[in-house]
Amino acid sequence: MALLEVRNLSKTFGHHTVLDGVDFDLEAGQIKSVMGPSGCGKSTVLRCINRLVEPSAGTIVFDGKPVTAARSDLLAIRQRIGFVFQNYALYRHLTVIDNVTLALRKLRRLSPRAAADRAGAELRRLNIDELAAQYPAELSGGQRQRVAIARALAMDPAVLFFDEPTSALDPIMAREVGGIIDRLRRDNVTVLCVTHDFELARTISDSIVFLSGGRVRAEDSGDRLANDYGDPHIRDFFTKGRTSP
Amino acid sequence: MNLSATILPELVSSAPEILRGLWSTMGLATAITLIGVVGGILVFYLTLSPVPLVRRLVQGYISLLIGTPLLIILFLIYYGLPPLGIRLSPLVVALIGFGFNVSAYNARFLTTAYNALDPSEREAAAAQGFPPAQVFRLITLPQTLKLSMPALTNQAIQNVKDTSIVFLIQFTEFFSQMQEVANRTFRFLDSYVATGIAYLLLISIVSIIARMIERRLSVPGLEP
Amino acid sequence: MNLAEIFLTLLRGATQTVIVTILCSLTGLSVGLGIAIARRLGLIWLEPLFVTFIYVFRGVPMLVLLFIAFFGLPSIGISVPGHVAMMGSLGLIAGAYLAEIFRGALAGVQHEEVEAALAAGFTRWQALISIEIPQMLRMAVPSMVNEFTTVLKYTPFAYTVGIPEIMKQATAAVSTTLQGVEIYAMAGVLYFVIYRLMLVCVRLADRHFTIPGLSSI
Numbered sequence: 001m002a003l004l005e006v007r008n009l010s011k012t013f014g015h016h017t018v019l020d021g022v023d024f025d026l027e028a029g030q031i032k033s034v035m036g037p038s039g040c041g042k043s044t045v046l047r048c049i050n051r052l053v054e055p056s057a058g059t060i061v062f063d064g065k066p067v068t069a070a071r072s073d074l075l076a077i078r079q080r081i082g083f084v085f086q087n088y089a090l091y092r093h094l095t096v097i098d099n100v101t102l103a104l105r106k107l108r109r110l111s112p113r114a115a116a117d118r119a120g121a122e123l124r125r126l127n128i129d130e131l132a133a134q135y136p137a138e139l140s141g142g143q144r145q146r147v148a149i150a151r152a153l154a155m156d157p158a159v160l161f162f163d164e165p166t167s168a169l170d171p172i173m174a175r176e177v178g179g180i181i182d183r184l185r186r187d188n189v190t191v192l193c194v195t196h197d198f199e200l201a202r203t204i205s206d207s208i209v210f211l212s213g214g215r216v217r218a219e220d221s222g223d224r225l226a227n228d229y230g231d232p233h234i235r236d237f238f239t240k241g242r243t244s245p
Numbered sequence: 246m247n248l249s250a251t252i253l254p255e256l257v258s259s260a261p262e263i264l265r266g267l268w269s270t271m272g273l274a275t276a277i278t279l280i281g282v283v284g285g286i287l288v289f290y291l292t293l294s295p296v297p298l299v300r301r302l303v304q305g306y307i308s309l310l311i312g313t314p315l316l317i318i319l320f321l322i323y324y325g326l327p328p329l330g331i332r333l334s335p336l337v338v339a340l341i342g343f344g345f346n347v348s349a350y351n352a353r354f355l356t357t358a359y360n361a362l363d364p365s366e367r368e369a370a371a372a373q374g375f376p377p378a379q380v381f382r383l384i385t386l387p388q389t390l391k392l393s394m395p396a397l398t399n400q401a402i403q404n405v406k407d408t409s410i411v412f413l414i415q416f417t418e419f420f421s422q423m424q425e426v427a428n429r430t431f432r433f434l435d436s437y438v439a440t441g442i443a444y445l446l447l448i449s450i451v452s453i454i455a456r457m458i459e460r461r462l463s464v465p466g467l468e469p
Numbered sequence: 470m471n472l473a474e475i476f477l478t479l480l481r482g483a484t485q486t487v488i489v490t491i492l493c494s495l496t497g498l499s500v501g502l503g504i505a506i507a508r509r510l511g512l513i514w515l516e517p518l519f520v521t522f523i524y525v526f527r528g529v530p531m532l533v534l535l536f537i538a539f540f541g542l543p544s545i546g547i548s549v550p551g552h553v554a555m556m557g558s559l560g561l562i563a564g565a566y567l568a569e570i571f572r573g574a575l576a577g578v579q580h581e582e583v584e585a586a587l588a589a590g591f592t593r594w595q596a597l598i599s600i601e602i603p604q605m606l607r608m609a610v611p612s613m614v615n616e617f618t619t620v621l622k623y624t625p626f627a628y629t630v631g632i633p634e635i636m637k638q639a640t641a642a643v644s645t646t647l648q649g650v651e652i653y654a655m656a657g658v659l660y661f662v663i664y665r666l667m668l669v670c671v672r673l674a675d676r677h678f679t680i681p682g683l684s685s686i
Contacts, residue, residue, distance in 0.1 A: 052584060052587060052588055075590045075591075075592060076590070077590075078587070078589065078590035079590035083588035085581060085584070085588075087581055089581035089585035090582070090585075091582050091599075091600055092579070092604060092682050093600075093603050093604045093607055093680055093683055102599060103589045103590065103591070106591070106595060106599055107590050107591065107595075135680055135681045135682060137680075137681040137682020137683075138681050138682075151589075155590075309661060312618075312661040312664035312665060313622075313657045313660050313661050313664075314621075314624075314657075314660055315622070316625045316626070316636065317625065317636075317653055317656055317657040317660065318657070320640070320643075320649070320653050321650060321653035321654060321657070324640075324643055324649040324653070325643070325651075325653050326649070326650065327649075328647045328648070329650065406528075406529075406530040406531075407530070409533055413629075420532070420533065424536075427540070431544065432544065433540045433543070434537065434541035434545055435541075436541075437536045437540065437541040438537060438541065440533050440536075441525075441529040441534065441537060444529050444530055445524075445525065445528045448528040449528065
C-alpha cells in the first residue's frame with residue numbers, strides 16, 4: 001500500500017473549480033513532483049492533503065489512515081508531514097534554533113536540551129549550524145529555506161512537502177535546492193514537491209504528476225513528458241507556457 | 246433601570262442649568278483647543294531654535310508637562326497661588342493649566358510629524374532664498390500641521406473629555422451641574438449614567454466634525 | 470509639619486500610586502488581550518459587544534466612569550471599594566485602548582507563519598500562544614507602555630475615592646500648611662520621576678528584546 005493515496009480530490013472556491021478529481025499515489029522513499037501551468041491548483045493539492053484547505057470531495061489516505069474522515073486525528077497526521085512553504089514562513093520572533101525546536105518542545109514535549117540536540121543535528125545536516133542564533137530577518141532567501149527544511153525534518157516526518165521551492169530564489173540558489181533534495185533522497189526521505197520549474201522536477205523526481213485545468217493529464221518521467229507528449233495541455237506547457245509560476 | 250421614570254422630570258426641571266453647563270463645557274473645550282494649537286505651534290517653533298539652550302529648555306518643558314498629571318498643575322495654580330496673594334478665577338486657572346498641558350502634547354505631535362517630513366523641500370525653499378522664518382511659515386508649518394492633523398484632532402476630542410475635571414477647581418460646567426442633580430435627587434447612578442450618555446453623544450458629534458475637518462484638509466502625499 | 474516630613478508622606482502616597490497604576494494597567498492588559506484573542510479566534514458573535522465596550526470606554530470621561538462606579542453603584546446597593554472603582558473605570562478605559570493597539574499589532578503578524586504552525590500540527594490555540602501573541606506583544610511594546618503612562622497620569626483622581634496616593638496626601642498637607650505651590654510641585658516631581666522610571670525600564674527592555682525584522686507599531 002502506498003504511503004499516500006489521493007483519490008478523486010476536488011476543490012471549488014465559490015464557483016471556481018480548482019481541483020477536479022485528482023488521483024495519484026506516493027510510495028515511501030519516492031520523490032514525486034506535481035507540475036503544471038500557473039493556476040492549475042498545484043499548491044492547493046498540498047494544502048488539501050493536510051487539510052489546511054478543506055477538500056470539497058475525494059478521499060486521502062495517509063499511512064493507512066483516512067485523512068478526510070470526520071474523526072481523523074488531523075494534528076497527529078500533520079506532525080508527520082513536513083511542510084516547506086514557498087515563502088518559508090519562518091517565525092520572525094524566534095532565532096533559527098528556536099524555529100526548529102518550537103514544535104519539538106511544544107508538540108513532542110522534548111526537554112529544551114533534547115530539542116536543541118535534535119535541532120542542532122538537522123542544522124548540521126543542512127550546513128547552517130553557524131546560523132543558530134540569528135533571526136530570520138538576518139538571513140538570505142537560500143538560508144531561510146534551509147532553516148525551513150531543517151524545521152520540517154526535525155520532526156522526523158514520513159514525508160516532506162515542498163511548495164514551489166525555487167520560485168523565491170535566484171537561478172544559482174535554485175539549482176542548489178535540487179542538490180539539497182537529492183541529498184535527502186540518500187537519507188531515504190519521501191518528498192512531494194509542487195513546482196512550475198521543470199528543470200528542478202526533472203532532476204529530483206522519480207516521476208512527475210502533470211496537472212492542468214484541475215486534472216491529472218499524465219504521470220510519467222520528466223524526459224518522456226518533455227518529448228512531444230500526445231496530450232495538448234502538456235505540449236502547450238512545454239512550447240509556450242513555461243515562464244511564470 | 247428605568248431612566249425615564251426616575252430622573253427625567255428632574256433633568257427637565259434643571260434643564261436651564263444643565264444646558265448652561267453643557268455650554269460652558271463646549272466653550273471651555275473650544276478655548277483650550279485653540280490655545281493648545283497656538284501654544285503647540287509656538288513651542289514647536291522654539292524646538293527648532295538655533296540656540297541649543299533654548300532647545301534644551303523647551304524639550305525639558307515638553308517632557309515635564311507630558312510627564313506630570315494635568316490635575317497637579319491645576320491644583321498648584323488654583324490652591325497654591327492664593328496664599329502668595331495671587332487669586333485667579335477658575336476659568337483663568339483652567340485656561341492656563343490646560344493651555345500649558347495641551348501645548349506640550351501638541352508640540353510633541355508636531356515634532357513627530359516634522360521628523361517624518363522630507364527635509365529636501367525645506368532645503369529647496371532655503372535654496373530659493375527664503376529667509377528661515379518664511380521657510381517655517383510657508384513650508385514647514387503647513388506640512389507639519391497637515392501630517393499631524395489626526396493627532397491634533399484626537400487631542401481636541403480628549404480635551405472635551407478632560408474638561409470634566411475642572412469642577413475639582415470649582416469651575417461650573419456640565420458634569421458639576423449633573424452632580425447637583427445627583428445630590429438633590431439622591432439618584433446617583435441615574436444621574437451619572439445620564440452624564441456618561443450625554444458625554445458619549447457629545448464626543449460622537451465632535452469626532453464626526455473632527456473627521457470631516459481631517460478629510461477637508463487632507464493633501465495627497467501628505468497622509469499620516 | 471515641615472516640607473521634609475511632607476515629602477515623606479508624599480513618598481508613602483507614591484507606593485499607592487504605583488499600586489493603583491499596576492492594578493489598572495493589569496486590568497487593561499487582561500481586557501485588551503482578551504478582546505484581541507477573541508477577535509483573532511474569529512468569535513464574531515462577540516464583536517457587537519466589543520465594539521460597544523470600546524466605544525463607551527473611549528468616549529466617556531474617566532472621572533464620570535469613576536463616579537458611576539464609586540458613587541452610582543452603591544445607590545442600588547452595590548458597594549465598590551476605591552481600588553475596584555479605579556480598575557472599573559481607568560483600568561477598563563486602558564483595556565479599550567489596548568484592544569485597539571493589539572488589533573493593529575496583530576495585523577502585523579503574517580498569516581503564513583500561522584499556517585506553518587498549523588501545518589506542523591499546532592492547534593489554533595497553540596499557534597496563538599506560541600506565534601501570534603509573542604509577536605504581537607513585541608510589536609506593541611511602545612504603544613502599550615504609552616498607554617500605561619497615561620494610566621499613571623490619570624491616577625490622581627483616585628484621591629476622589631479616598632485612596633491615599635500622592636494626590637490625596639498632597640491635598641491633605643496643603644489644607645493644613647497652605648504651602649500649595651511647594652507641595653504640589655513636589656507631588657508633580659514625584660509623578661514625573663515615576664513616569665521617567667517607566668520609560669527607562671521600557672527602553673532597557675526594548676533594547677534587550679530587539680528582534681531584527683519585527684519593528685514596533
